[in-house]
Amino acid sequence: MHKEFNEMKTDVDQGRTPTSTVRELLRWFGARRRRTGIVKKIQSELDDAGIITSPDFTKVWIDAEITFKKAHTVAAATTPAGEHPSDSKATEAPREASFLISMLEAANRGVISVQPQDSVEKAITLMLAHDFSQLAVMTNERTLKGTISWKTIGKRLSHENNLKEAKDAMEAAFALEDSEPLFKATKQIIDHEFVFVRSSVDQKVTGIVTATDLSEQFQSLSEPFLLIGQIENQVRKMLHEKFSVSELQEACSDADPSRREKIQSVADLTFGEYLRLFQKPEKWDKLDLSVDRGVFCDEMNSVREIRNDVMHFDPDGIEDEHYDQLRRFSRLLDELDSLGQ
Structure with a gap:
């Protein structure tokens, strides 16, 4: 955690109300976007310190100013008998950044x-x-x-x-x-x-x-979905008719036998299972691709990680380098497809 978060806690403990921006708060935790995991971590640290942000850091523009304040103490009488106030946190739904007009x-x-x-x-x-x-x-x-x-x-x-x-x-x-x-x-x-x-x-x-502002916002939110959909289609095309059903089923985790039975074609595989196929040398050889398997799989794994973030539909969008990664990998798949024709 960044030392500035601890400095902020000290300020609040001493009765001050320091300010920052949402972007700066994220930077203290080594993040640039309000992913579900990082929002949960920040909120947990704020809760433990008895601090709130005004306005709520999950509901405003990423460059909006927020003020750190001492949270109001919840009276014990407001919780069920025999339950400690902090126990109720376990039942709360995970905090996520909201899609409000203020995010624009x-x-x-x-x-x-x-x-x-x-x-x-x-x-x-x-x-x-x-x-x-x-x-x-x-x-x-x-x-x-x-x-x-x-x-x-x-x-x-x-x-x-x-x-x-x-x-x-x-x-x-x-x-x-x-x-x-x-x-x-x-x-x-x-x-x-x-x-x-x-x-x-x-x-x-x-x-x-x-x-116009609205269309630009929806373009930034939808473009990653379109790029990922395009990549998945390119991967399916690359794998089409190269493997038997039993070979495709081998890409499924051994811990889920019922899932394995549902795989009857390339279209039934998840993105992680595509990657698992490419990672196996004997399966890679069947594709007859003139590129390095390790580099290819590293690039594909980066796409998988970006895909997981995109599927959470983060209101802050994705970083420019992630756009570049998606476009670059899609171009690579196109080039491999053209070489194979």
């Missing part, structure tokens, strides 16, 4: 706004300067009066309205709290083209999420 960078970037009485020219200039399609119309950081956009300006001009102030081209704005689940918010974003995001703590408008 756009929801935390702040907003560029104009006052209702500001000129339309000012709004247009700001949209051009920042390459925005819309602006918030606000009287202060919490009071959202509406929105002005190229679309609302065009509508008003088409009716030959005399536009002078931002309020003359303003329409109602739609806002969601940052605690809104991302997938539930998706329909609202699509319907309205964009939504403003409010802090559930102090009601400040913290950002605006557009349909």
